[in-house]
Amino acid sequence: MVSVVVVNFKGTSQLEKCLSYLLRTKYPRYEVIVVDCLTENLATWIRRRFPTVKFIHYDYDIGPSASHNVERHVLNPYSKYLAFIDNDTYVTEDWLTELVKVMEGDEKIGVAQAKILATWNSSLMDNAGLAIDALGTWYTTRGLKADDFQNIFEIFAASSAGCLVLREVFEKAGGFDPDYFIYDDDTDFSFRVRLLGYKIVFVPSAVVFHDGEPMRALNPRKLRHSVKNRICTMIKNYELRNLWWRFSLYSALAFLAGVSFMIMGRPLEAKETLKGFSYPLLNIKKLWRKRVAVQSARKVRDAELFRHGFIRNDIRATVSDIRLKAGHFL
Numbered sequence: 001m002v003s004v005v006v007v008n009f010k011g012t013s014q015l016e017k018c019l020s021y022l023l024r025t026k027y028p029r030y031e032v033i034v035v036d037c038l039t040e041n042l043a044t045w046i047r048r049r050f051p052t053v054k055f056i057h058y059d060y061d062i063g064p065s066a067s068h069n070v071e072r073h074v075l076n077p078y079s080k081y082l083a084f085i086d087n088d089t090y091v092t093e094d095w096l097t098e099l100v101k102v103m104e105g106d107e108k109i110g111v112a113q114a115k116i117l118a119t120w121n122s123s124l125m126d127n128a129g130l131a132i133d134a135l136g137t138w139y140t141t142r143g144l145k146a147d148d149f150q151n152i153f154e155i156f157a158a159s160s161a162g163c164l165v166l167r168e169v170f171e172k173a174g175g176f177d178p179d180y181f182i183y184d185d186d187t188d189f190s191f192r193v194r195l196l197g198y199k200i201v202f203v204p205s206a207v208v209f210h211d212g213e214p215m216r217a218l219n220p221r222k223l224r225h226s227v228k229n230r231i232c233t234m235i236k237n238y239e240l241r242n243l244w245w246r247f248s249l250y251s252a253l254a255f256l257a258g259v260s261f262m263i264m265g266r267p268l269e270a271k272e273t274l275k276g277f278s279y280p281l282l283n284i285k286k287l288w289r290k291r292v293a294v295q296s297a298r299k300v301r302d303a304e305l306f307r308h309g310f311i312r313n314d315i316r317a318t319v320s321d322i323r324l325k326a327g328h329f330l
Contacts, residue, residue, distance in 0.1 A: 002030040002096060002164070003079040007067045008087040010038040012045055014211070015087045019050050022085070027096035030083075031076050035067040065185040066178035068160060075167075082170055086161045088211035090119070098206035099164040102152060110169035110198025111190065113158035114206040117146055125149060126210045128202055129157030129190065131310050135250050136187060136230045137317040155202050156310035157190035162208040169198055174293070177232070179286075183222060184229040191237045194310070197299040220272040227254045227276030235280060236291045239302045249315075251277065 004022065008015050015034065022032055034055040036042050042057050056074060068084055075082075081103070083096065091114075099112045116126035125141040132138055138157065141149065160176075173192040176185050190200055231254075234247050254277045261270035280287055305311045 001076055001078045002027065002081040002083055002100065003070070003075045003167075004030055004032045004083040004085065004096070005068060005070055006032065006034045006085055006087055007064050007160075008034050008036040008039065009061070009064075012039060012042070015039075016049065018085070018087050018090060019053060021090040021092075023050065023052070024093050025091060025096050026093045027100065030096060031079070033070055033074060035070060037061045037063075037067065063178070063181035064160075065176045065180040065182060068176040068185075069178060080167055081164050082167050083164045084160045084162070085208065086210065086212075088119075089116070089161050090209045090211075091162070092207045092209075095162075095206045095208050096164070099203055102201065102203045102206075103164060103166065106199070108197070108199050109201055110166050110173075110193045110196070111158045111200040112164045112203050112206070113155065113200070114162040114164075114208045115146070115149060115202070115204045116159060116162045116208055116210045118143075119209045119211045122146070122209065126161065126212060127159045128155055129159065129187065131156045131312055132187065133315050133317040134246055134311075134313050135253075135315050135318045136184065136233055137315075137321050138187070139312070139317050149202070149204050151204065153202055154308075154310075155200055156194065156305070157187050158200050160186040160189075161210050161212070162206075165193075166198075169193060169196065172196055172297070177236075177290070180229045180232070181225055183225045184233060188229065188233045188236065191233060192294055194305060195237065195294065195298040195300050220268050223269055224272040224276040224279075227257075227273055228279040230254075231277070231280040232287060235287055236294050239295075242302050 006018060032053045034046065034053055036055060037058045038061060042055060046053055046055050054074065081100065095114055099114060103109045103112050113128055118124045118126050123146055125144045125146050128141040129138040130141060173189060173196060176189050180188065193200060230250060231247065234243055238246065254273060258270045258273040258277060261273060
């Protein structure tokens, strides 16, 4: 049994297409749960158009991170797996069958990611976290040729736009961190799954399409949450010997970025960047408690993730990402 969780926000135009495709899934045992924020009259809309779909509605924005953490009483008690897709993800009929088949074949797999293709060009890949650099940026499949990815292989982090998670692993890892609100929450979740000793794999036969954004441009909210969450992920998940230089380097760069925005005459971007930088410091007690929980449960050392190339000591992915976003921003 699989519980498929669809995260939705303020509207039904994308959701209608998403659910129409999703309900054509051929896998025999699944339920669909929409977790929504701020969509007016959602209950009436779903009951009229998709009466078999469960839903949870919030009249305030809890954020995508918290939206993944569906409460136990809502889930089918027999669900062995949780699948996550965004409301702008459109699945193929066999996507779930292929993901379950791969996970049932290896008890050490905790998460399986679908082959997510870009809707605007189905010959190109969307995101999959092949590895992260020293500052937490993904070495991603985004923009690469889809035909080059035909085999199952391990990746460091799965995108929550289309993945399947063993429910037991989800609960052991503690789910998604609701304090992230948005951005990099799937990196943090995948990191914790990895530290528990489970594998994360890419499954090319499970095809889905993702609208997403052609390019993630910089904006104030993204700056704040991205900076905040990168630092939180470092503090929670790394062994101390590997934490300090990453934390110091990223913090210095984030602070300099805030100052640079101020000099450029962009006070809002400067303010949000510095707010993101200051959040982990102002909430260090809470963050440190999370770290203690993660570190006490870990079964895998950082060195093993380094050895397999899942975590790298360079910052090339970050530099490339900054160039793309800055060029679009400017």
